[in-house]
Amino acid sequence: MTLWRQIKNAFFTALCSSSVLFLAVALMLFLFPMLWKGSKAVFFRKTVEFDKMQKELFKRGKAEDLERRTAQTNQARREALDLLEHFSRGIDTALLSREARSAYQQLGRHLRYLEVADEEYARLREQAKEIRDAFLQALDTVDKAEAESLLDTVDAQRSNSRFQNSPFEIVFSLSKQYRQILQEIDLSRRSEYAAELDIVKTEMRKLFGPLPGESVPPLPQDRFGATRWDVAQKHLHYLIYQTKWVPSGKDDKRLIPKQIRRDDPDEGIFGKTELAPLFSMVEQNLAAMLQPRPTIYWRYFLDDSTAGHYFGGAGPEVLGTLLLTVLSMCFAVPLGVLSAAYLVEYAADGITTRVIRTCINTLAGVPSIVYGLFGLAFFVLMVGKPCILSASMTLALLVLPVIIRASEEAIRAVPQSYKEASLALGAGKFRTFLTVTLPAAGPGILTGIILSLSRAAGETAPILFAGAVALGPIPNIGLHLKWLFQPTRALSYGCYDITVGDRLAMQVPHNQFGMVMTLILLVLVLNLAAIFLRWRMSRKLQGI
Amino acid sequence: MTTAVSQSDEAVRFPRPLRLTFRDDLRSTLLSWFVKSFLFVVTFCSVAAVLLIFVFVIRQAAPFFTESGVSPRERITEFLTSRRWFPEHQAHPEYGILAIIAGSFYVTVTSLLIAVPTGLLAAVFLSDIASFRTRQVCKPLIEILAAIPSVAYGVFAVMVVAPWLQKHLGFSTGTNALNASIILSIMAMPTIISVAEDALTAVGREIREASYGLGATRAETLLRVVIPAAHSGILAAVILGMMRAVGETMVVWMASGNATQIPSPWWDLSQSVRTMTATIAGELGEVPQGTIHFHSLFAIGLVLLIFTFCLNLLSEHFILQMKKSKR
Numbered sequence: 001m002t003l004w005r006q007i008k009n010a011f012f013t014a015l016c017s018s019s020v021l022f023l024a025v026a027l028m029l030f031l032f033p034m035l036w037k038g039s040k041a042v043f044f045r046k047t048v049e050f051d052k053m054q055k056e057l058f059k060r061g062k063a064e065d066l067e068r069r070t071a072q073t074n075q076a077r078r079e080a081l082d083l084l085e086h087f088s089r090g091i092d093t094a095l096l097s098r099e100a101r102s103a104y105q106q107l108g109r110h111l112r113y114l115e116v117a118d119e120e121y122a123r124l125r126e127q128a129k130e131i132r133d134a135f136l137q138a139l140d141t142v143d144k145a146e147a148e149s150l151l152d153t154v155d156a157q158r159s160n161s162r163f164q165n166s167p168f169e170i171v172f173s174l175s176k177q178y179r180q181i182l183q184e185i186d187l188s189r190r191s192e193y194a195a196e197l198d199i200v201k202t203e204m205r206k207l208f209g210p211l212p213g214e215s216v217p218p219l220p221q222d223r224f225g226a227t228r229w230d231v232a233q234k235h236l237h238y239l240i241y242q243t244k245w246v247p248s249g250k251d252d253k254r255l256i257p258k259q260i261r262r263d264d265p266d267e268g269i270f271g272k273t274e275l276a277p278l279f280s281m282v283e284q285n286l287a288a289m290l291q292p293r294p295t296i297y298w299r300y301f302l303d304d305s306t307a308g309h310y311f312g313g314a315g316p317e318v319l320g321t322l323l324l325t326v327l328s329m330c331f332a333v334p335l336g337v338l339s340a341a342y343l344v345e346y347a348a349d350g351i352t353t354r355v356i357r358t359c360i361n362t363l364a365g366v367p368s369i370v371y372g373l374f375g376l377a378f379f380v381l382m383v384g385k386p387c388i389l390s391a392s393m394t395l396a397l398l399v400l401p402v403i404i405r406a407s408e409e410a411i412r413a414v415p416q417s418y419k420e421a422s423l424a425l426g427a428g429k430f431r432t433f434l435t436v437t438l439p440a441a442g443p444g445i446l447t448g449i450i451l452s453l454s455r456a457a458g459e460t461a462p463i464l465f466a467g468a469v470a471l472g473p474i475p476n477i478g479l480h481l482k483w484l485f486q487p488t489r490a491l492s493y494g495c496y497d498i499t500v501g502d503r504l505a506m507q508v509p510h511n512q513f514g515m516v517m518t519l520i521l522l523v524l525v526l527n528l529a530a531i532f533l534r535w536r537m538s539r540k541l542q543g544i
Numbered sequence: 545m546t547t548a549v550s551q552s553d554e555a556v557r558f559p560r561p562l563r564l565t566f567r568d569d570l571r572s573t574l575l576s577w578f579v580k581s582f583l584f585v586v587t588f589c590s591v592a593a594v595l596l597i598f599v600f601v602i603r604q605a606a607p608f609f610t611e612s613g614v615s616p617r618e619r620i621t622e623f624l625t626s627r628r629w630f631p632e633h634q635a636h637p638e639y640g641i642l643a644i645i646a647g648s649f650y651v652t653v654t655s656l657l658i659a660v661p662t663g664l665l666a667a668v669f670l671s672d673i674a675s676f677r678t679r680q681v682c683k684p685l686i687e688i689l690a691a692i693p694s695v696a697y698g699v700f701a702v703m704v705v706a707p708w709l710q711k712h713l714g715f716s717t718g719t720n721a722l723n724a725s726i727i728l729s730i731m732a733m734p735t736i737i738s739v740a741e742d743a744l745t746a747v748g749r750e751i752r753e754a755s756y757g758l759g760a761t762r763a764e765t766l767l768r769v770v771i772p773a774a775h776s777g778i779l780a781a782v783i784l785g786m787m788r789a790v791g792e793t794m795v796v797w798m799a800s801g802n803a804t805q806i807p808s809p810w811w812d813l814s815q816s817v818r819t820m821t822a823t824i825a826g827e828l829g830e831v832p833q834g835t836i837h838f839h840s841l842f843a844i845g846l847v848l849l850i851f852t853f854c855l856n857l858l859s860e861h862f863i864l865q866m867k868k869s870k871r
Contacts, residue, residue, distance in 0.1 A: 005761055012763035016669035019662045020682055026730050027689050033704055034696065335589055342583035356587055358860060359594040365784075365856040366597060366849065367791025368694075369821045373845040376828070377600040397593055404590070428572065430579040451691070458693025461793035461821070465828055495695045499702055500798060516699045520692065527691045531684045 031520070038517020040510040041313070042300050045229035047290035048073050049209060053224045053311055058303065069291055076288040077208055080281045084204060085212070087275040089177065091193045093139040096174055103174075104132045106167035128168055131157050135175055142187045151175050151182075181274075189269075196242070196262070196269050200278075203239040207232060207282070208289065221310040221504070228510070229292040236286055240279050242269065300514060304474065308504025309511045314518050316474045320488035321522070323475060324392045324463065325456045327484075331396035333449055336403030341433055343404070344411045364401035368461040371398050375466035388475065389484045391467030398462055399452035406448020410441040443537050447530045454526035458519065460492040468493035470501060491519040598849070605846045608639075608839035623843065629804045631827070631837040639840050641847070646806045647721075647817035651796055652789045654725035654813060655732055659789075660782055662729075663736035667781075668766055670737070671744040672752075690734035694794040701727045701799035715814040717801055722813040724800035728792055732785040739784055743777020743866055744770060776869065780862035787855050790821075791848070797822035820844050 048069045054060040089095055107128050111121050131154050138150035154175045163169060201211065209225040210217060217223055226232035242262050245255040262268045263276040270276050282289070303313035339360075347353040375394030376386075383390045414437050422432040438445075460468075468490045475483040495516050498505040505512050609616045619639075626640020666686075670679055705726065706718025715722075747770050755765040771778065801816025824841050831837045 005764070009761035009763040012766070013673060016665045016673050019665035020669050020674075022662060023666060023689060023733065024685055027685060030692070030697070030700055030730075034700060335586060338583055339587040339590060342580075342587040346580050346583055347587075356591055358857070359591040361860055362594050362853055362856050363590055365787050365791075365852050365859075367787075367793065367821060367852055369791070369793040369824050370597065370601065370845050370849050370852075372793075373604070373824065373828070373842060374597045374600055377604045377842070378596060400590060400593070429576060454691050458691070458695065460693070460695040461825055464825055492693055492695045495693075495699055496794060496798070499699045513699075513703075516696050520696050523691050523693055523696075524688065527684075527688055531687065 034513065034520060035517055037509065037513035038515075038520070040230070041514025041517065042297050044295065044297070044510065045292040046295040046297070047226055047229060047232060047292050049225040049290065050227035050295075052209075053220075053227050056223070057220060057306065057311060073289055073291055076285055080278055080285075080289075081204075081208070081212055083275065083278050083281070084201070087181075087273065087278075088197055088201070089181070091190060091197050096178060097136050097139050100132055100135050100171050100174060103168050103170045104128055107163075110166050110168075124162055127157070127160075128163070131168075131171060135171055135178075138175070138178065142190060144182060144187050147182060147187065148179070151179050192269065193273075197275075199242075200239060200262070200270075200275075203235050204282075206235045207239065207286075220306045221308070224311075226290065227311070229290070230510075232286060232290055232292070236283065240283060301518060305511070307471075308502055308508075309498055309515070310504055310508055313511075314491065314494065314515045316472075316489045317491045317494040317515065318518060318522075319474065320388075320468075321457050321491040321519075323388055323477070323483075323488060324395060324467075324490055325453050327388065327392035328395035328399065328456050329449060329453060331393060332400050332403050332452065335396075336400055336448075337407045337438075337445060339400075339404050340407035340411055341438075343408055345429065345433055345437075360401050360404055363397070364405075368398065368459055369464075371462040372464050372466065375462055380466055383485065385485070386465065386467040386487050387485045388467055388488050391463040391488070391490075394462045394466045395456045395459060398459060399456050402452040402455060403445075403448050406451065407441070407445045410444025410448065411437055413444060414440040443533055447533050447537075450526050450530040450533070454523045454530075457526070458492055458523055460496055463490060463493060470494065470497040491515065491522070495519055601842055601846050601849055604842035605839060608836060608843045611836055623840075627804075627806065629823075631831075631840055637836065639836075639843075641820070641823075641844060643804050643806050644818055644820050644823050644844070645847075647800065647804075648790055648819040648821070650721050650807070650813070650817050651724045651728055651800060651819060652786060654721065655728035655789045656782065656786060658725065658729035659732045659736055659785055663733045663781070663785065664740055664771075664778065666733070667737045667740035667744055668771075671741050672762065672766060672770070686734045686737055689730065694731065694792060695798075697727050697731060698794040698798035701795060706799065709814075713814075717814075717816060719799050719801040719816060720814050721800060721807065721817045724796045724817075724819075725813065727795050727799055728789045731792060731795065732788045735788050736781045736785040739781035740774075740778050743774040743781065746777060746866060747773045773869075774866070776862040777866040780859040780866065783855050783859040783862070787852050787859070790855075791852055793821040793825050797825050802826060820848050824848075 048066075051061050051066050051069070055063070055066055108125060111124060116124070134150045134153045138147045138154070141147050141150070155172065157163065158172050163172075205211060205222070205225070207225050209223065226235055240261055240263075241259045243257045244260055244267070246258045248254050248256040260267045261279065262270050263279040265271040265276075268276075270279070297313075299315075300313035301318055302315040304315050305312035343353070343356070347356070371394055374397075375390060379390035379393045380386050418436050418440055419432055422436040423429070427435065467487045469487045470489065470493065472487055472489055475486060475488050477483050498512050498515055609619050611619070623639055623641060624645075625642055626638060627643040628638040628640045629644060630636075630638045670682060674682060701723050702719065705723050708718070709715050709720070709723055710718040751769060751773060752765055755769045760768070796819045800819060800822060802818045802822055803816035804818045805815070807813070807815040807817065824844055827837070828841050831841070
């Protein structure tokens with residue numbers, strides 16, 4: 001019987017301990033992935049494209065150093081890019097036909113320049129048009145024999161002296177090129193090639209930026225290749241491997257995805273083509289093409305970001321959060337501390353005090369989204385539009401009960417003898433509070449303020465409608481105080497938006513988690529400071 | 545000896561007359577009265593804030609109930625008993641929040657089912673089992689758990705928990721009632737632990753020692769004596785945890801899937817639900833001000849406000865009871 005009771009007792013103890021352990025594990029399970037994934041926004045291997053981006057968007061870095069590295073990487077990339085361009089001429093016949101058409105037009109201009117007689121001019125134009133059309137037809141057809149016979153008609157005119165040394169000569173060299181391509185590729189699969197080639201080109205753009213000869217894209221994220229080594233690895237994988245859906249077994253009809261190399265000689269689509277060396281070339285020389293280097297991008301916490309947080313950091317969000325929290329403290333701290341002073345020093349235990357206490361408790365229990373509603377219905381109405389001022393006033397109301405409770409506790413903890421000594425010296429009640437009690441309670445109140453700072457920094461729901469925006473100008477802080485009346489970005493709202501609202505941000509998980517990490521770090525630092533402060537106070541009280 | 549004499553000399557030359565004149569007396573009385581009333585006014589701001597919150601939420605919710613063409617009674621009946629929430633419908637908008645209330649109920653109750661036992665056991669550990677040193681480590685841990693912003697938990701729920709649930713438990717969607725409940729339980733736990741621990745500590749040494757003296761083990765003492773004695777404080781802890789879970793916005797908005805439905809079968813937590821807070825947060829940003837839909841969201845806010853206010857009064861009642869029994 002006793003043994004049974006002891007077993008029960010031990011089991012209970014174990015259960016209690018394990019529940020605390022469970023909490024610790026939960027905290028670790030939360031903190032570790034979030035901070036780890038977020039840290040990649042700061043610690044990573046940058047490529048030469050990163051330096052190009054920093055130079056162009058943020059005006060940072062040494063120009064000559066960057067030029068040297070750009071030249072080196074361009075050297076390393078040239079072969080692969082040339083190969084790609086050459087091959088795509090065969091598949092992407094639009095390019096060839098465009099060149100043929102322009103050659104035909106230029107021929108007209110050329111003949112006019114030479115002042116050829118009108119009849120001669122018409123005849124040559126007619127001839128050239130026939131050649132061009134034969135060539136274009138050869139590009140269009142999927143029948144290899146037909147294409148070759150068409151090219152023969154084109155080549156028959158090669159010896160025509162009137163076309164030699166004229167812009168139209170290009171057409172013959174194009175035809176020669178195309179004849180060569182015809183030997184390599186299967187024309188019936190041309191559309192298939194074209195689709196795959198499009199993917200290859202897209203991935204090459206993602207790796208190395210715009211291909212040679214392309215105009216500068218309007219969006220910043222398309223202007224640079226892979227700025228990070230991990231992103232480059234990802235795109236390398238997409239470049240090399242294609243997904244094929246194959247039956248999972250002989251009898252089983254279900255399809256399962258299978259990764260095959262695009263340059264696989266048997267299965268890969270480009271296996272037997274001229275393009276095949278590209279893949280291993282890029283795979284082996286990627287480091288030379290991008291020059292990865294480890295870096296600590298500490299400016300992540302200060303930099304502005306491009307649209308969709310594709311490049312750059314969380315600077316405006318950090319600034320906005322600091323503005324909102326500090327401003328809300330400006331409202332909440334005097335109110336809170338004075339309220340606490342009244343409740344401790346002056347309030348009698350009457351019905352009024354009980355009502356006040358109930359109201360403070362109610363204020364602490366009001367759901368944060370209701371604060372959001374109230375902020376919209378009252379502060380925004382009062383100020384005129386959602387802005388920093390209305391948002392910080394809403395936050396101030398939210399943290400008011402926290403500050404009151406913390407200050408009350410701190411003021412109560414001041415030994416009665418301190419106050420009595422002051423009163424005995426003839427100081428009034430309020431003077432005693434200001435000069436004796438408040439300084440003695442200072443660290444405790446400060447702890448409360450730090451904790452409510454962290455609470456205000458993390459709250460999202462109250463500022464959803466009261467002044468937080470996902471995109472907006474950085475507040476221009478100054479004495480003119482106009483910045484008070486403009487909305488701001490904030491870390492907490494940014495975290496929400498970047499996770500749920502922003503499609504572009506999904507492509508850059510490191511920046512997405514980086515923002516969350518910044519918020520968590522801010523809150524952690526504030527809390528650790530509060531914990532440290534309290535620890536020192538307790539040591540002081542123990543007299544160590 | 546000489547120093548003492550000189551000190552008494554200083555005392556004699558004390559600059560202020562010991563007997564106050566009438567003017568001094570009046571001045572100091574007026575000053576202290578002024579300070580006291582000033583502090584009272586400052587403190588009254590909290591009361592004013594609560595009143596203002598009620599007034600303004602009610603004011604914005606009122607047009608929803610008094611819309612012309614619909615009797616307030618019908619409106620309220622529809623509001624509270626219909627499951628159909630189609631506020632954006634052009635011809636026949638419907639404003640039934642039963643499914644939304646049910647959603648709030650689902651995530652709250654499920655999270656409490658996890659958080660209350662665990663939190664209570666953890667509180668017992670902190671108050672009766674852990675050594676001073678262990679407590680020094682555990683307390684900050686729980687504080688940090690409480691301090692992590694809800695939006696960060698929300699991101700965690702969407703980016704880490706949801707894919708995990710989908711992959712390992714085979715749910716069709718990772719953002720569902722279960723996901724939201726798990727995260728909410730973690731968020732409600734610190735509140736429950738700290739209030740429950742206070743309640744357990746408040747029971748006092750004598751009762752514990754009496755129980756030990758009768759030969760009871762620690763488990764028996766706690767389960768049969770201490771916890772029953774602290775029941776009102778523990779109830780307050782549960783209620784405060786519940787308030788936290790009901791009022792939480794970002795996590796449920798991001799993690800609960802936001803489908804206006806009552807899961808069927810009723811126990812299927814792998815389905816998406818939609819809570820009151822998420823409805824407000826999700827829709828208020830997009831509706832034009834002054835429309836009935838806009839006011840209906842304030843009506844939901846009012847329901848939420850009244851609910852938490854009642855819970856708050858209840859928890860205060862229990863805490864008061866705890867303090868009384870302590871005396």
